[in-house]
Amino acid sequence: MEPILLRLAPVVLGILCAFPPVRAASLNFPVEYYKLPNGLRVTLSEDHTTPVVTVAVYYKIGFRVEPKDKTGFAHLFEHMMFQGSKNLGKMEFIRLVQSNGGILNGSTRFDFTNYFETLPSNKLETALWAEADRMRGLDINQDNLKNQQGVVGNEVKVNVLNQPYGGFPWLDVPQVANSNYYNAHNFYGDLKDIEAATLTDVQDFFKTYYAPNNASLVVVGDFTPSDAKSWVEKYFSNVPAHDQPPAADLTEPPQQKEKRVVHQDKLAQRPALAFAYHMPDKGTPEYYAMGLLDQLLLQGDDSLLRQELVKKRALTGSVSGGINLLGDMFNYNGPMLWTGFLFHDSNTTGDAIMQAVDTVINSVRENGVAEDQLGRARVKLRSGFLDTVSTGFGRADLLSAFALFDDRPQKINELDQKFADITPELMKKTAIEYLKPSNRTVLEIEPAAPAAQKGMN
Amino acid sequence: MRRSFIVFSLAIVSSSAMRLVAQQREQPPEGAPPKPFHSPARTTFTAGSGLPVTLAQFGLIPKVTIELVVRGGEITEPKGKDGLGTLMGELMKEGTSSLTAEQIAQKAALLGGSLSVDTDSDEIIVRGDALSESAARMIELLADLALHPKFPESELQRLKKDQLRNIAIAKTQPKVIAAQAFRKVVYGDNGYGRVIPDEAALGSITLDEIKAYYARHFIPSNAHLYVTGLFSPDLRSAIETAFSGWPKGDNPPVPEIKAQTKHTLELVDRPGAPQSTLAIGTPVVGPESGDYIPLEVTNSLLGGSFMSRITSNIREQKGYTYSPRSALETNAENAVWVEHADVTTKFTGESLKEIFGEMNGLRREGPPQKELKGIQNGISGVFILRNSSRQGIINILKMIDLHHLPPDYIDSYLPKMFAVTPSQVQAISEKYLDPAKMTVVVVGDKAQVESQIAPYKPGTN
Secondary structure, three states, X not given: OOOEEOOOHXXXXXXXXXXXXXXXXXXXXXXXXXXXXXXXXXXXXXXXXXXXEEXXXXXXXXXXXXXXXXXXHHHHXXXXXXXXXXXXXXXXXXXXXXXXXXXXXXXXXOOOEEEEEEEEHHHHHHXXXXXXXXXXOEOOOHHHHHHHHHHHHHHHHHHHHOOOOOOOOOOHHHHHHOOOHHXXXXXXXXXXXXXXXXXXXXXXXXXXXXXXXXXXXXXXXXXXXXXXXXXXXXXXXXXXXXXXXXXXXXXXXXXXXXXXXXXXXXXXXXXXXXXXXXXXXXXXXXXXXXXXXXXXXXXXXXOHXXXXXXXXXXXXXXXXXXXXXXXXXXXXXXXXXXXXXXXXXXXXXXXXXXXXXXXXXXXXXXXXXXXXXXXXXXXXXXXXXXXXXXXXXXXXXXXXXHHHHHOOHHHHHOHHHHHHOOOHHHHHHHHHHHOXXXXXXXXXEEEOOOOOOOOOO | OOOOOOOEOOOOOOOOOOOOXXXXXXXXXXXXXXXXXXXXXXXXXXXXXXXXXXXXEOOOOOEEEEEEEEEOOHHHOOOOOOOHHHHHHHHHOOEEOOOEHHHHHHHHHHOOOEEEEEEOOOEEEEEEEEEHHHHHHHHHHHHXXXXXXXXXXXXXXXXXXXXXXXXXXXXXXXXXXXXXXXXXXXXXXXXXXXXXXOHHHHHOOOHHHHHHHHHHHOOHHHEEEEEEEOOOOOHHHHXXXXXXXOOOXXXXXXXXXXXXXXXXXXXXXXXXXXXXXXXEEEEEOOOOOOOHHXXXXXXHHHHHOOOOHHHHHHHHHOOOEOOOEEEXXXXXXXXXXXXXXXXXXXXXXXXXXHHHHHHHHHHHOOOOHHHHHHHHHHHHHHHHHXXXXXXXXXXXXXXXXXXXXXXXXXXXXXXXXXXXXHHHHHHHHHXXXXXXXXXXXXXXXXXXXXXXXXXXXXXXX
């Protein structure tokens, strides 16, 4: 299949019309990649569909490796990145982007913290200047910190502490499925740890991890490469690099037997259940096979777990989940879980649910994957990928992950082939090796809301 | 569909406010002059026996989004039959005259997409998403589902059980509890006035009622088909063919329920809650009104954007909350301005004070021009981005049709929005956003909160 370049819009349409139903040609995104002398990875990917541009700065530090006695710190720090730098006071970064017609946000994940904005393309230089300003150094005070401690405390309350199933499954499951502290601690943070953070902690964290040689800058959208490169040079090249600490040991010891854990939830009225298997190492053929197994088993109404648990056995109304609940299968860099979860009624037992799950998974382990099933899995994966890359941010996210973790953003154009190489035999082998009970954790949530609680009547 | 658990720093995104005086600081580069924005071209025609169709080519990603929007929804559910629309939608997916549920699901997957039926307050939406190369086949599949649903009785009990479970779970979520209490006051006992169905009502629904509801609403002239994305012009004939067999009928009536302005303060007890969940709002005018765009600008400045008065105050100055946000919540007949916030329990009273304080501030005095311009630039950015995705484009087209807005709505929006002045913002605030008329709901720990909010009880201030 010839790749079709995105610039040739009218030609693309013509080609799609000319052929009767055939497999669509692979997309090929323009990707230019280089590094500044200070180590900053720079990726540029043009797209002139709409007059907007997305700037994404990813730092290779997430909550996995945050300081051990300071749970939730990496996330609190992320908030502080918006609180002031040398030439921008508190909230001024946000004001700058929004008053220039942009949207922005930041987030903290397992292995990176990202800061991104999408703005009208005529404001690219403004955004690059601002990101460089805060990469160069923060300018914050105790009041800012106290304020954001209040904000983050409320974030934990609104998303977890005051919600039924608040941390379920995304925060709860890694803590029970993993044993290495880096992978198994409360990364949203205990409120007391969030409260105890100091300004010195913030400055130290910045000094250690927020360096250009520990970062990736991606620009996607409507821009001229020569302009972008000269602004990147002008604003980022004088940010000094600093040596990174040695990489932490994230190894998860192989799990020897199934874990079953029950948590009580005082705010829930119905039980819930999650099952999670440890993923194969990233980048291996088995890892790509898991991407297709995920589609086959868990994604879409036709997925095998949904058909069995929802339609055939009526155990639940839906089964959800996937690889990396805080992102996707591409934007992490350490031990990971494939998780499925559902909500059910009290007269359904966890055993009955797991028996149904076993029926489905064992049929794959014993009989493998049929051609038509594999075909559907491939199409679903491709369709999901297209949805991801249809936004500037989605494309920037993939490019950032590949630049930061693999030193190769061009991987975005190689994924099709990686998945095309997966055979039914490899999928069966992967299921046998990884989707076995001894490799999984089952977490059950028992509703413990007081019987008297009526919610609202 | 995969749920997202990613939590972001800013929770909400929109536009900006005052520029502070710079002190010996480098100024950010201005950037270049803006490029023009053009909305995608639309083709409209009537298919079969009266189905309006709108097509909009957009983008370079080879996918399409298709929505068959049927006028109806929760507002048309008969009394005592809450959730009829949703249950019907779920049962529609359980098979057509020629396909089983599993076959539908497998076909949709093979087309690189999914098929869903959703019911909201005014509409039932049959939605399909597919790879561009499969667009025509997705049209066929979607039409089969919409025109030839089997409604197998054997699945009804299971689907009811699933809905009842969803209701039980929703009832334990503070935002749902707050929204339910709020809507009940403002709309009363009807489809607009409930966030979730009553369990007994849903349980009582029969197969005949589902079929009758379907027959009443699924009529070509009572629907509209939208397609966006990348697709061949041949799709038009696929649409004509797929919907040609749809029998005509008379559009069913739709009740006209108007929101009521009621100054109340209600506390729903949530013992031990670490936060109070607030819903504060009042009916305003809808998109048909000339005041609506000025209202949108005022909303963004007051509480709808991150740089808004309320958010700057209770989040970024005081740290009382993470995710405050105000919005104009609309349905076919109404719009209600509502501020939502989850605030630290011990600062519940203080939060109300600050929110009303900001409201009164705008009623007294319009914003500085610079602050307003920043907000307007932010709205402009969000508007352009909304018009830059398949779903975003469909959403705007649906809104234009539901509210009978002029066809040039999209292209005339930005100039009208930028024309709003500071004194208009003040006038709008005075006219529509009066703390003395607000409906206020607080879901929180009564033991800690009751005394804090006592000063705000109607009649005391």
